[in-house]
Amino acid sequence: MKMKKVLILLLPVFAVIGLIVFNACKSADRDAVDTANAGLTLPDGFSAIAVADNLGSARHLVVTPEHDIYVHIASAKNSKGILVLHEEGNKTTLKTSFANYGGTGIAIKDGYLYASNNTEVYRYKLNDKEEVINPDEPEKIVTGLLSKRMHQPKAIALDNNGNLYVNIGAYSNACSDFDPDKKGCPILDSAAGIWQFKSDKPNQHYGDGIRYAGGLRNVVGLAWNQQDNQLFVMQHGRDALHDLYPNLYTVHQSAELPAECMFALKQGDNAGWPYVYYDWMQNKNLLGPEYGGDGKKPADPKFINPVAAYPGHYAPDGLLFYTGDQFPEKYKNGAFIAFHGSWNRAPEPQAGYCVVFQPFKDGKPDGKWEVFADGFAGTPEQKASGRAVHRPCGLAQGPDGSLYVTDDNKGTIYKISYKK
Template sequence: MNKKIFFAFCLSVIVMGGLLSFKLINDDNSISGRAIANAGLTLPGGFKAAVIADNLGSARHLVATPQGDIYVHLAGTKNGKGILVFHVDGDKATLKSSFGTFGGTGIAIKNGYLYASNSREVYRYKLDDKNEVINPDKPERIVTGLLDRRTHAPKAIALDNDGNLYVNIGAYTNICSEFDPKKTGCPILDSAGGIWQFKADKPDQTYRDGIRYATGLRNVVGLAWNQQDNQLFVMQHGRDALTTLFPQYYTVHQSAELPAECMFALKKGDNAGWPYVYYDWMQHKNMLGPEYGGDGKKLADSKYIEPVAAYPGHYAPDGLLFYTGNQFPEKYRNGAFIAFHGSWNRAPEPQAGYCVVFQPFKDGKPYGDWEVFADGFAGTEQQKASGHAVHRPCGLAQGPDGSLYVTDDNKGTIYKITYKN
C-alpha cells in the first residue's frame, strides 16, 4: 500500500475511533460512573440537571406545591418584593407573581398556609385550594421581635405535625469568648444559639411566648422535620479560628478541617454544647473547646448530645431536605439532601463545599457514609479552591414529581434535578 494512502487510512481510523468514543461517552452520559449534567453540574449516572430560572437575586430557601408552583424567598427584595412565584413546566419556570415587602430565608407550607420569615418576624399567608396566596398584601404576623444582631441573623423555619413552628436564633458571636464565659458561662444562650418553638397559629408571639426548644447550637440555617421518625433535624455551622486563637493546640490543617459541620436530631430540652464543645469528625469524638479548658485532646462532658452525622469543617450547610419522592432510585427514599454553601476560611487549604450531598438514612437515622450528589456549582477548580465560587447552593425543595430543586444565592439560579433510568 502507498505510504501516503496508508497514513491517510490510519488517520481516518484514529479520527473515527475518537468520534465513536466521544459519541459512546455522551450517549452513556457517564465518565467513571458520574453523569455530566447539561447545567454544568456533575451528578450520579441517570440524573440530569437544568437551569429553570436565573439572575433572581439572592435566592435562599424555596418550597414547591403539588400544582407545580414554587415559592422562592430572596434574601433581599427585587422590585420591592421578597417572594417570587414560578410555575414549573418541564425544564422551564415562568414567573407568575411576586409579593411580600420583606426579604429573608425561611419559607414553608403547612395546613393551608405559606409561612415566611425575615430576620425579626415570621408571617403566614392563607392559601386557596390551588395553594395560591389569597391575600398577598395582608399576611398574618405570627412571631415578632426576634433577636437580630446582624451576625447569623437569618431565621430558618420548620413546622411539625402538631401545630408548632420552629425558628433558629443564631448566636451573634463565634465562640462567646468576648463575654468572659469562664466566669459567667455564655450569657447569650438565654436568647440566642438555639431553636425556639412557637405556636403555628397564634399571632404576634414574642420570646416570652416561645419555648427554647434546644440550645447549644451556634447557627442553624438548614432544618427540617423528619416525617419518618417525627423529629426535628438541624444542620449546625461550626465555630471558626481554632489555630488563629490557639496555635499551640491546632495546626492550620486541623483548623481547616475542624470542627465538623454537624447534623443533630433534636428533642425538647437538648443541649448540643456550643460554645463549650465541638465535634471532631476525624476522631469521632465530642471535644472540650480550648476556650473552656480543652487542648484538642480533652473530651466534652457527656451531658451534651452528640451529632447523628458529621461533615468536614466550614462547608456551611444552608439547606436540609428529607426526600420522600418516587422518582429517584430507592436508595434515596427518606434520606437527607444537604446544600453546602461553601467555605471562606479553610486557608491555606483549598476552599471547599459548594455542593449538595446525600446522607443515607435507615429507620429515621443516618446510616452509612454520605456522598457528594451534585457538584460543579462553584465553576472551575481554581474558582472553587480560591473561594470565588460562581454559584453557592442554599435551598432545597422536592417537586410534586419527585424532582429536586436547588437554589443558588450568589447568582440567583434555580436548578431542577431529575432522574431517568
C-alpha cells in the same frame, strides 16, 4: 521551486491557523461539557437543568403540586421578597411577587404559606391550588425575634402538631467575647438555639416562645423528619481554632475542624456550644479551647452528640428529607444537605459548594455520606479560591419527585431529575 519556497514560508501561518482552530474546538468542547447538566456533576442516571436564573439572592423555596415555585429572596427585589414562578416544560415564568421583606425561611403546611425575615414570621392563607389568597395582608405569627450583628437569617420548620420552629443564631464565634472569664456564656438564654411557637397563634412575641433546644451556634438548614417525627438541624461550626490557638491546632486541623454537624433534637436537648465542638476525624465531642480544651480533652457527656458529621466550614444552609418515588430506592427517606461553601479554610483550598446525600434507615443516619451534586462553584480554581460562581442554599422536592436547589449568588434554580 518558487511554489516550494512559498509553501515553506506559509508553514508558520498554517501552524498558527491550526492552533487557533484546535483551541477553538477545545473551547467548544469545554463549553459543551460546562453547559451539560447546567454545569453540575451528578450520579449516573441523573440530569440537571437551570429552570430559572438571575433571581437575586435566592434562599429557601417550596414547590407546589401545581408546579408553582415560591422562592424567598434574602434582599427584596423591586420591593418584593417572595417570587412566585410557574414551571412548565422545564422553564419558568414569573407569575407574581409579594412581601415587602427579604429573608430565608419559607414553608407550606395545612393550607398556609409561612415565611420569615430576620425578626418576624408571617403566614398567608392559600386556596385549593396553593396560591396565596391575599398577599398584601399576611398574618403576623411571631414578632421581635433576636437579630444582632451575625447569624441573623431565620430558617423555619413545622411539625405535625401545630408547632413552628425558628433558629436564633449566636452572634459570636465561641462566646469568649462575652465571657472573658470563662464562667458561662451569657447569650445562651436568648440565642444559639431553636425556639418553638404555635403555628396558628397570631402576634406571638419572641419571649412567648419555648427554647426548644440550645447549644447550637448557628442553624440555617432544618427540617421535620416525618419518618420518626423529629426535628433535625444542621449546625455551622465555630471558626479560627489555629488563629486563636496556634500552639494547639495546625493550619490543616483548623481548616477541617470543627465538624459541621447534624443533630436530631428533642425538647430540652443541649448540643454544647460554645463549650463543645465535634472532631469528625476522632469521632469525639471535645472540650473547646476557650474552656480548658486542648484538642484531646473530651466534652461533658451531658451534651448530646451529633448523629452525623461533615468536614469543617462547608456551611450547611439547606436540609431536605426525600420522600419521593422518582429517585432510586436508596434515596427514599434519606437526607439531602446543601453546603453553601467555605470562606475560611485558607491556606488550604476552599471547599463545599455542593449538595450531599446522607443515607438514612429507620429515621437515623445509616452509612457514609456522599457528594450528590457538585460543580456549582465553577472551575477548580474558582472553587479553591472561594470565588464560587454559584452557592447552593435551599432545597425542595417537586410534585414528580425532582429535587430543586437554589443558588443565592447568581439566583439560579436547578432542577435535578432521574431517568432509568
